[in-house]
Amino acid sequence: MTDEDPQHYDWRAIQERWLGVWDKLDPYRAGGAHEGKPKKYILDMFPYPSGDLHMGHAEAFAIGDAIARYWMLRGHDVLHPIGWDSFGLPAENAAIRRDEHPADYTYANIETQAQSFKRYAVSFDWSRRLHTSDPGYYRWTQWLFLRFYERGLAYRKASPVNWCPVDQTVLANEQVVAGRCERCGTEVTKRNLTQWFFKITEYADRLLADMEPLEGSWPARVLLMQRNWIGRSTGAEVDFVVEAAAGRPEARVTVFTTRPDTLYGATFFVVAADSPLAETLVVPEQRAAFEAYLQQVRRLTDIERQSTDREKTGVFLGRHAVNPVNSERIGVWAADYVLADYGTGAIMAVPAHDQRDLDFARAFGLPVRMVVDTGGPDPAEVGVATTSDGVLVNSGPYDGLGKDAAIERITADLAARGGGKAAVNYRLRDWLLSRQRFWGAPIPIVHCAQCGEVAVPDDELPVVLPDLRGQDLAPRGVSPLASATGWVNVTCSRCGGPGTRDTDTMDTFVDSSWYFLRYCSPSYEGGPFDPDAVRAWMPVDNYVGGVEHAILHLLYSRFFTKVLHDMGMVDFVEPFTAQLNQGQVINQGKSMSKSLGNGVDLGVELDAHGVDAIRLTVLFAGPPEDDKDWSDLSPTGSGKFLARAWRVWSDVGSAGAAAGPGDDVVRRAVARLVHEVTGLVEGFRFNVAIARLMELTSLLRRAIDAGPGPADPAVREGAESLAIMLSLFAPYAGEDGWALLGRDVEGGDVVGRATWPVADPELLVEDAVTCVVQVSGKVRARLSVPPGIDEGALRDLALADGAVRRWLADREIRTVIVRPPRLVNIVPA
Helix, strand or coil, rough: CCCCCCCCHHHHHHHHHHHHHHHHHCCCCCCCCHHHHCCCEEEECCCCCCCCCCCCHHHHHHHHHHHHHHHCCCHHHHHHHEECCCHHHHHHHHHHHHCCCCCCCCCCHHHHHHHHHHHCCCEEEEEEEEEEECCHHHHHHHHHHHHHCCCEEEEEEEEEEEEEEECEEEECCHHEEEHHHHHHHHEEHHHEEECCCCCCHHHHHHHHHCCCCHHEEECCCHHHHHHHHHHHHEEEEEEECCCEEEEEEEEEEEEEEECCCHHHHHCEEEEEEEEEHHHHCCCCCHHHHHHHHHHHCCCCCCHHHHHCCCCEEEEEEEEECCCCCCCCCCCCCCEECCCCCCCCEEEECCHCCCCCHHHHHHCCCCCCCCECCCCCCCCHCCCCCCCCCCCCCCCHCCCCEHHHHHHHHHHHHHHHHCCCCEEEEECCCCEEECCCCCCCECCCCEEECEEEECCEEEEHHHCCCCCCCCCCEEEEEEEECHHHHHHHHCCCCCCCCEEEECCEEEEEHHHHCCCHCCCCCCCCCCCCCCCHHHHCCCCEEEEEHHHHHHHHHHHHHHHHHHHHHHHHCCCCCCCCCEEEEECCCCEEEEEECCCCCCCCCHHHHHHHCCHHHHHHHHHHHHCCCCCEEECCCHHHHHHHHHHHHHHHHHHHHHHCCCCCCCCHHHHHHHHHHHHHHHHHHHCHHHHHHHHHHHHHHHHHHHHHHHHCCCCCCCHHHHHHHHHHCCCCCCCHHHHHHHHHHHCCCCCCCCCCCCCCCCHHHHHHCCCCEEEEEEEEEEEEEEEECCCCCCCCHHHHHHHHHHHHHHEEEEEEEEEEEECCCCHHHHHHH
């Protein structure tokens, strides 16, 4: 609205006016004590400060904001906070490229994004703002690490780890996607390093079991992805004795198998070439061949090693293992298709019933013995392993048994002889959290030659990152912190002798595994969070973010919450009651990318069309979980709709208000639309809710121009409802409409703190509905009938209609399908 042209919808002037008012009023600050109101904690996955906001942010934060605004309008005390996930590789890499310090780059981007969020009119409680790279935050990240360490849930060990040769750091299994670094896309290799881990596997069963209450409130695909990642499988642990040879002692090696019923078909034994076990088992005569082969294996990615298309390779280790069910001696081989971090890094090979084992056996001329008869050809003859169920053969006393009975019998017999036991295995591996980079929370451990690992005392936290400005932070395979000798060399707090700080930093997913708890009391100094504040706000009621976080962040956050529950710090076991995934904003059928030249600059779009038009466009394009192609969307069309709504408010606001209840037809229509929009918003069907608001705008326009007029009380009530409801999706327009209707917004009566309209139930009762009558599937009549009409009465009414009788003529009626009160379908003979 402008003084020069009061009838013109000027979104630029509207944005400028209300943004300043909101900054002054701070209307979305959460109460905390709730003051008798029910609470809602609405949380958007916090952003990474890698630049300004982009189109993905535009959709995700519009969704979360609509949910938060709705519950505020419904009278809830709503916590809707904002912060930044501000440690991590992208900021460090970008800063190195720009010859900047990561802190300078990160905090400059945070300020840019903060201003963009305010412009985008997101209803955040800015008083709770946090940054995970602030010492005041990562002090408590370190404190939590130490509590995990005390409970045996944080530990350090040598292990083959995923290594990104470009980022020069280790990666957790969850950060390797299709064999590549999720950050830079480089093929990941393996290294043997001593690293820190969180013992997430200790919580595998609880992470699975606690998903059941989340069914229906979390996306089904997220729960499925987590179940598959945890990968619980039942079977047996089987002990194979590797015979002594060439001065090497006898060794007992345990393998896990889901098919102990196939043990009689195990004709060789395979050890991962890069596992410590292979190094231990190889005899001196085979060492040269083994080490040459090991060099080949280390050049391969895990994806390449597990490819079914690759020719199978391996080397005999010069040892034999004894099959515990038949005492058969079988050769022990090292091969690349078995991975060191799967179980014990060893498998029993059953070539007749596993294709990779069969390919290996055929490559090296090893025996193939069918032990499950499925009625098909012998795998040894056709070169195709059989994996389906059947009856045991060539299995001694177990011949003739089916799969389940054989598994039970063989497992019990192994247990009785001390050669194995029933077991559960998991695909999930412990969370590798060490990173050899600068921009992260330092691990609060000192290494002392006398005392070993020594936790930094709580009163010395945080262990603050050294500044290292002007120093080379480029990755070198070890953390840049190692070069900060003044920071590294310290006194051991236990014995007073010399010690060195651990120079690795924590995975940034550690920071984000508890930030939702810190929002409840971001200034609290007595611990990572105020227990009373967490009790008042947690768990999060609606968590909005991308499905790409289904495994990493969501699984880690669930793990952290369970540990904190066991520590007595929280009284719930799941952090997020409900979760909503938004789709991706793409362009021209593809993900936006600089290399493809199809990127869309959010700032440019906001400058061209205004915030409300962009927000409305991304929400109107489809359900939240669907991808939206920007090339198919029309922010111009959204702007035109907003202009129509604004003219309704302008006309009604300038007309004054007449006395009386108002036009009954308008009141009923408004009530119906209010009722429908309410249900649609609560079901997250924002696109359909916006369509109903467009319908309401058209209804009010007709009522103003050709009906009871703008002063009619029912029209005014409809205009107020429109301002309130549209403010979920277009907050600037809604606020301006609210002011046009006479509200003192600048005095504090903001539309975001109004009361959501509630439809009078009596106005929702229909006096009559339209029933469609079809003859042979074609509409031949429309009848106005009572909504409660029964099937018999509706049938008689339809058959008595003159138009229906003319279309039937004298034909016999085969059947009449009645669906009261909306449909009758007559099928002539």
